[in-house]
Amino acid sequence: xxxxxxxxxxxxxxxxxxxxxxxxxxxxxxxxxxxxxxxxxxxxxxxxxxxxxxxxxxxxxxxxxxxxxxxxxxxxxxxxxxxxxxxxxxxxxxxxxxxxxxxxxxxxxxxxxxxxxxxxxxxxxxxxxxxxxxxxxxxxxxxxxxxxxxxxxxxxxxxxxxxxxxxxxxxxxxxxxxxxxxxxxxxxxxxxxxxxxxxxxxxxxxxxxxxxxxxxxxxxxxxxxxxxxxxxxxxxxxxxxxxxxxxxxxxxxxxxxxxxxxxxxxxxxxxxxxxxxxxxxxxxxxxxxxxxxxxxxxxxxxxxxxxxxxxxxxxxxxxxxxxxxx
Amino acid sequence: xxxxxxxxxxxxxxxxxxxxxxxxxxxxxxxxxxxxxxxxxxxxxxxxxxxxxxxxxxxxxxxxxxxxxxxxxxxxxxxxxxxxxxxxxxxxxxxxxxxxxxxxxxxxxxxxxxxxxxxxxxxxxxxxxxxxxxxxxxxxxxxxxxxxxxxxxxxxxxxxxxxxxxxxxxxxxxxxxxxxxxxxxxxxxxxxxxxxxxxxxxxxxxxxxxxxxxxxxxxxxxxxxxxxxxxxxxxxxxxxxxxxxxxxxxxxxxxxxxxxxxxxxxxxxxxxxxxxxxxxxxxxxxxxxxxxxxxxxxxxxxxxxxxxxxxxxxxxxxxxxxxxxxxxxxxxxxxxxxxxxxxxxxxxxxxxxxxx
Numbered sequence: 001x002x003x004x005x006x007x008x009x010x011x012x013x014x015x016x017x018x019x020x021x022x023x024x025x026x027x028x029x030x031x032x033x034x035x036x037x038x039x040x041x042x043x044x045x046x047x048x049x050x051x052x053x054x055x056x057x058x059x060x061x062x063x064x065x066x067x068x069x070x071x072x073x074x075x076x077x078x079x080x081x082x083x084x085x086x087x088x089x090x091x092x093x094x095x096x097x098x099x100x101x102x103x104x105x106x107x108x109x110x111x112x113x114x115x116x117x118x119x120x121x122x123x124x125x126x127x128x129x130x131x132x133x134x135x136x137x138x139x140x141x142x143x144x145x146x147x148x149x150x151x152x153x154x155x156x157x158x159x160x161x162x163x164x165x166x167x168x169x170x171x172x173x174x175x176x177x178x179x180x181x182x183x184x185x186x187x188x189x190x191x192x193x194x195x196x197x198x199x200x201x202x203x204x205x206x207x208x209x210x211x212x213x214x215x216x217x218x219x220x221x222x223x224x225x226x227x228x229x230x231x232x233x234x235x236x237x238x239x240x241x242x243x244x245x246x247x248x249x250x251x252x253x254x255x256x257x258x259x260x261x262x263x264x265x266x267x268x269x270x271x272x273x274x275x276x277x278x279x280x281x282x283x284x285x286x287x288x289x290x291x292x293x294x295x296x297x298x299x300x301x302x303x304x305x306x307x308x309x310x311x312x313x314x315x316x317x318x319x320x321x322x323x324x325x326x
Numbered sequence: 327x328x329x330x331x332x333x334x335x336x337x338x339x340x341x342x343x344x345x346x347x348x349x350x351x352x353x354x355x356x357x358x359x360x361x362x363x364x365x366x367x368x369x370x371x372x373x374x375x376x377x378x379x380x381x382x383x384x385x386x387x388x389x390x391x392x393x394x395x396x397x398x399x400x401x402x403x404x405x406x407x408x409x410x411x412x413x414x415x416x417x418x419x420x421x422x423x424x425x426x427x428x429x430x431x432x433x434x435x436x437x438x439x440x441x442x443x444x445x446x447x448x449x450x451x452x453x454x455x456x457x458x459x460x461x462x463x464x465x466x467x468x469x470x471x472x473x474x475x476x477x478x479x480x481x482x483x484x485x486x487x488x489x490x491x492x493x494x495x496x497x498x499x500x501x502x503x504x505x506x507x508x509x510x511x512x513x514x515x516x517x518x519x520x521x522x523x524x525x526x527x528x529x530x531x532x533x534x535x536x537x538x539x540x541x542x543x544x545x546x547x548x549x550x551x552x553x554x555x556x557x558x559x560x561x562x563x564x565x566x567x568x569x570x571x572x573x574x575x576x577x578x579x580x581x582x583x584x585x586x587x588x589x590x591x592x593x594x595x596x597x598x599x600x601x602x603x604x605x606x607x608x609x610x611x612x613x614x615x616x617x618x619x620x621x622x623x624x625x626x627x628x629x630x631x632x633x634x635x636x637x638x639x640x641x642x643x644x645x646x647x648x649x650x651x652x653x654x655x656x657x658x659x660x661x662x663x664x665x666x667x668x669x670x671x672x673x674x675x676x677x678x679x680x681x682x
Contacts, residue, residue, distance in 0.1 A: 025472065051472055056499065056502075057495070057498050057499060057502055059495040059498065059499070061461065061491060061492055061495055062461060062464075062492075062495030062496065062498070062499050064461075065458065065460075065461025065462060065464075065465065065492060065495065065496070066461050066462075066464045066465035066468060066496075066499055067465060068461065068462050068465055069411070069461060069462035069463060069464060069465015069466040069467075069468065069469065070465040070466070070468055070469045070472075071465070072450060072462065072465070072466060073409070073465065073466040073469035073470065074469055074473075075469045075472065077465075092455055092458060092492075093458065093461065093492075096453070096455050096458065097453065097455070097458055097462070100453075102657045102658065102659070102660070103657045103658055104440075104441040104451050104453060105441035105442065105443060105450075105451045105657075106438050106439055106440075106441055106442040106653070106657055107442075107656070107657045108441065108442055108443050108445070108451075109441075109443070109450070109451070110660065141658050142658050142659065144659075164660075165660035165661075166659050166660055194663065241663070242659075242663030242664065242665065242666075243663075243665065245664065245665060246664075
């Protein structure tokens with residue numbers, strides 16, 4: 001089995017999807033000859049040609065809006081938004097259009113499309129490139145929100161997202177694209193949407209994260225075991241919508257403590273939703289308040305203060321300790 | 327200033343006095359009689375819908391009175407495999423493409439069936455965000471091109487939509503991708519209370535085609551003969567891969583933007599009178615009368631038949647109101663997520679408790 005990065009795993013998934021299904025098209029800015037600014041679509045243009053891997057004009061609403069039309073007329077577009085922060089320009093076409101096609105047409109039409117976007121910070125990108133805006137979409141009925149954190153999941157989740165009959169926002173942790181390698185089977189396989197992964201079993205505190213924050217959650221877990229003799233259970237949500245509440249609640253009922261970690265700003269972040277679900281469904285099991293480790297309520301800072309602003313492993317360790325010692 | 331009017335002269339075949347100034351082209355006297363009959367019914371429906379809102383039977387309604395010729399002409403050349411991507415005022419165009427007329431009432435009522443397009447009819451459900459559907463139209467046409475289908479798509483929108491970014495992104499995408507699409511603008515002169523002159527500084531909408539490297543046309547939107555013939559020509563050319571095109575159909579909304587505004591506040595009666603004389607129904611009626619194809623007695627019969635049809639639509643509409651509100655949960659996702667299923671159960675209990 002080959003050891004691949006997330007970037008390579010995603011590339012393989014797209015290649016398989018294009019080969020499997022003639023209605024799949026990949027479109028976006030620079031996805032063709034250039035292979036995408038993060039090279040996720042590398043080589044696909046040469047293999048599948050300009051009718052399947054399409055360089056579009058520079059217009060985000062245009063990319064998503066035409067994808068809605070393509071999808072309603074029977075194609076399966078996989079659109080790339082070059083950086084997640086540019087998603088604001090597509091808000092209407094995602095939230096008011098793609099997400100509502102099925103509802104609006106009483107099931108007569110659907111928009112089976114995927115919008116891929118690099119997600120999260122930590123790579124010293126310019127303004128607006130690194131914002132974590134997933135909560136805008138978990139707050140939008142009709143669209144699914146998926147974010148892998150490792151190469152195996154990246155490939156399996158992307159293939160599931162492309163199969164899915166509903167629009168899927170697929171957020172790719174930018175900082176983890178090439179951070180490490182994992183064994184990834186060459187053949188197509190699917191990781192189901194809506195199913196969280198218990199990455200590490202433990203008994204003392206549940207650490208919950210997704211996408212880019214999984215890197216620090218896992219590092220914090222190692223540290224808690226090695227230095228503090230604490231046994232953390234780690235959950236990678238993988239899909240935010242639909243949310244696997246059962247895995248979260250079962251885990252917290254066992255460990256009686258929870259820490260949620262995300263890069264997005266704190267207020268109205270998805271961490272609040274997780275805390276609320278735990279409070280509703282596992283209140284009598286809790287031994288400590290549910291804690292959040294998040295970004296601050298400021299615009300995402302560019303390069304200079306980025307590392308200071310982003311949650312880091314030590315903050316996760318501190319939160320876990322304060323939960324256990326509450 | 328530009329010379330848009332000079333570059334894009336108004337195409338007209340039937341003037342406001344009902345005189346033919348061009349050829350009937352692909353149309354015949356018989357087909358025009360039929361068109362007039364439909365137009366008369368559509369006008370009756372539209373006026374009744376207005377009254378229904380005033381009676382509280384439906385919610386906000388956007389009338390198309392005055393735009394019948396433009397809408398009917400826009401789809402006149404489409405066949406079963408072609409697509410229409412309409413906006414929320416285009417009930418006449420949608421009706422001609424096989425969408426039941428009660429959908430116009432459903433839309434205003436917020437009835438979920440508003441988008442339940444009959445299977446086989448290639449029409450997208452109306453949505454309200456101005457110009458959003460222009461991109462959907464490009465996507466639909468693009469899909470037909472990628473599949474090598476010999477199909478034309480018409481996307482309709484108002485003059486206000488041409489101020490939106492999505493319209494410009496759609497024009498640009500369509501021209502770059504050379505999709506088989508006709509952008510059909512119903513320039514009814516007013517975006518709610520803002521006149522065209524305050525909407526843009528160009529003389530015509532048609533000239534916007536120049537910037538995108540496609541052909542544009544300006545047609546008298548109250549002249550069905552001109553619109554239908556132009557669309558026959560362009561639809562054929564689109565099928566031959568010559569598209570996309572932009573058509574500006576110059577028309578006028580004879581009433582309010584919706585049942586929620588009063589045009590008396592923002593425009594003069596002189597203008598309304600001028601356009602009243604250009605009513606697409608009047609000129610077709612004048613021509614048909616002059617041909618001896620329409621009499622006073624027939625008009626009385628036509629009106630009675632139109633009223634009858636509207637009553638039938640209303641009966642279907644009233645019947646449909648008994649729909650279960652639980653339908654709200656059924657089409658959010660293809661498969662209902664667990665947490666939504668649990669909310670549905672809570673909603674069901676509430677419906678039982680307070681009554682639907």
